[in-house]
Amino acid sequence: xxxxxxxxxxxxxxxxxxxxxxxxxxxxxxxxxxxxxxxxxxxxxxxxxxxxxxxxxxxxxxxxxxxxxxxxxxxxxxxxxxxxxxxxxxxxxxxxxxxxxxxxxxxxxxxxxxxxxxxxxxxxxxxxxxxxxxxxxxxxxxxxxxxxxxxxxxxxxxxxxxxxxxxxxxxxxxxxxxxxxxxxxxxxxxxxxxxxxxxxxxxxxxxxxxxxxxxxxxxxxxxxxxxxxxxxxxxxxxxxxxxxxxxxxxxxxxxxxxxxxxxxxxxxxxxxxxxxxxxxxxxxxxxxxxxxxxxxxxxxxxxxxxxxxxxxxxxxxxxxxxxxxxxxxxxxxxxxxxxxxxxxxxx
Numbered sequence: 001x002x003x004x005x006x007x008x009x010x011x012x013x014x015x016x017x018x019x020x021x022x023x024x025x026x027x028x029x030x031x032x033x034x035x036x037x038x039x040x041x042x043x044x045x046x047x048x049x050x051x052x053x054x055x056x057x058x059x060x061x062x063x064x065x066x067x068x069x070x071x072x073x074x075x076x077x078x079x080x081x082x083x084x085x086x087x088x089x090x091x092x093x094x095x096x097x098x099x100x101x102x103x104x105x106x107x108x109x110x111x112x113x114x115x116x117x118x119x120x121x122x123x124x125x126x127x128x129x130x131x132x133x134x135x136x137x138x139x140x141x142x143x144x145x146x147x148x149x150x151x152x153x154x155x156x157x158x159x160x161x162x163x164x165x166x167x168x169x170x171x172x173x174x175x176x177x178x179x180x181x182x183x184x185x186x187x188x189x190x191x192x193x194x195x196x197x198x199x200x201x202x203x204x205x206x207x208x209x210x211x212x213x214x215x216x217x218x219x220x221x222x223x224x225x226x227x228x229x230x231x232x233x234x235x236x237x238x239x240x241x242x243x244x245x246x247x248x249x250x251x252x253x254x255x256x257x258x259x260x261x262x263x264x265x266x267x268x269x270x271x272x273x274x275x276x277x278x279x280x281x282x283x284x285x286x287x288x289x290x291x292x293x294x295x296x297x298x299x300x301x302x303x304x305x306x307x308x309x310x311x312x313x314x315x316x317x318x319x320x321x322x323x324x325x326x327x328x329x330x331x332x333x334x335x336x337x338x339x340x341x342x343x344x345x346x347x
Contacts (some may be wrong), residue, residue: 004028004342005035011335016040020327021299023051023193024316025228026335029235030343031309036228042193045202045321056181056192057315058208059224060296064150066182066234067169068220069274071157072105073254074172080160083273090156095132098139101156104149106263106271110135113146123214127155143265147211147221154220166218176249177237179230185217186225193317195298208298208319222297228315231302235311238292238304259290259306278303283333286340297323301332308344312336 008028015021016039023040036053043049059066075081081090083102088094096109103109115133120126130148137144154165161168166184174182186192189205196203207213209222217223233244238258242250261270261277270277278291281303288307295301299318304311314335318328 001030001033001035004339005037007338007342008035008335009037009039011338012037012039015328015331015335018327018331019325020331021316021318021325022320023055024299024314025051025053025055025057026315027228027232027235027311027313028339029232029239029309029311034232036232038228042317043202043204043320045194045197051193053229054181054191054227055315056186056188056225056227057300057317058192058195058296058298059226059300059315060209060222060298061147062226062231062294062296062300062302063222063224064220065274065294065302066226066231067165067173067224068150068153068157069105069258070173070250071165071168072101072153072274073250073257075157075160076257077251077254087152087156090159091131091152093128093131094152096135101153102262102273103139104146104153105273107143107145107149107265108140108263108271109146109149110137110139110141111144111146111148112136113144114148117211120214123216126211126214140263143263143271147209150221151211151215151219154215157220164218165220165223169224173234173249174230176247177230177233177244179226179233182224182226182230184223184225192225194320195317196319196323197321202321226315228313231313231315232311235302235304235313239306239309239311258292278305284337284340286337286344295329295332299328301328303336308340310339310343312339 025038027036042051099109192205194202194204195208212219212222241252263271275292278293281293290307291305299316
């Protein structure tokens with residue numbers, strides 16, 4: 001593992017030098033052994049700041065799998081909802097009477113990826129817009145990755161529980177896993193890595209996603225901030241069949257559901273409940289058939305391969321200073337390939 005540590009640190013530094021991201025924190029779990037480290041800078045503008053392992057990053061769409069999908073799993077375990085339940089059963093004003101919870105989780109509902117909401121000024125106006133939006137293709141005819149679907153799932157969870165997502169996430173996930181530096185609307189803003197330049201201000205300490213800002217930073221698709229140390233705990237929980245410190249946090253059955261291919265999209269990627277099946281994610285060739293994957297727009301990747309007992313977490317602010325930097329996806333594939341070559345193929 002020491003050789004791998006040096007190899008990956010050199011590769012991550014290459015990412016900094018090639019402007020893939022200003023800096024990053026990362027972790028590799030392999031059969032219970034953890035490598036974690038950091039590279040580069042937390043901030044380039046308005047001042048350059050050295051990075052460190054405790055930097056707090058905007059998780060963007062990793063919020064979907066960390067919070068929304070996990071809370072849905074808890075509701076399923078408690079038999080409060082079913083995957084085939086109609087969304088309209090819980091959100092009466094929802095336009096469509098055929099879309100189920102599973103459809104939203106697998107991005108196969110037919111709803112658009114986004115809508116033109118630039119004229120919208122309030123959460124209520126935005127909800128009215130997306131709850132009444134037309135489908136852009138027939139249900140189950142293809143998959144289209146959609147923030148809208150997970151925003152609606154966040155609303156559904158709050159309607160059922162009469163609690164806010166941040167309260168539920170804290171109670172059922174963050175506190176249970178001792179993820180003490182994971183939260184919506186972080187308190188320690190100076191520890192946060194800034195994201196994109198907006199006007200003459202760099203977004204820092206509040207969510208990059210502007211739709212999430214309509215929800216005061218607390219939404220089902222984005223809004224959570226975390227450290228790589230905390231994200232290791234979530235990844236390890238899944239590798240350990242939902243057990244953390246001898247306590248069952250999520251049932252083994254729920255985790256098995258996350259790993260079961262449920263819907264194949266038009267690019268031949270298999271969607272599971274909330275995740276992309278890792279084997280067909282195009283990340284690298286050596287991922288096992290029992291792996292899940294997700295990414296976050298601001299510069300985050302999470303791969304959890306139960307078949308090989310590997311998890312990879314990278315948190316970065318690749319959108320700093322601008323989102324016009326698309327090198328990170330290919331770079332993550334290179335990093336993952338190096339990890340698998342050194343851990344799996346060489347052994």
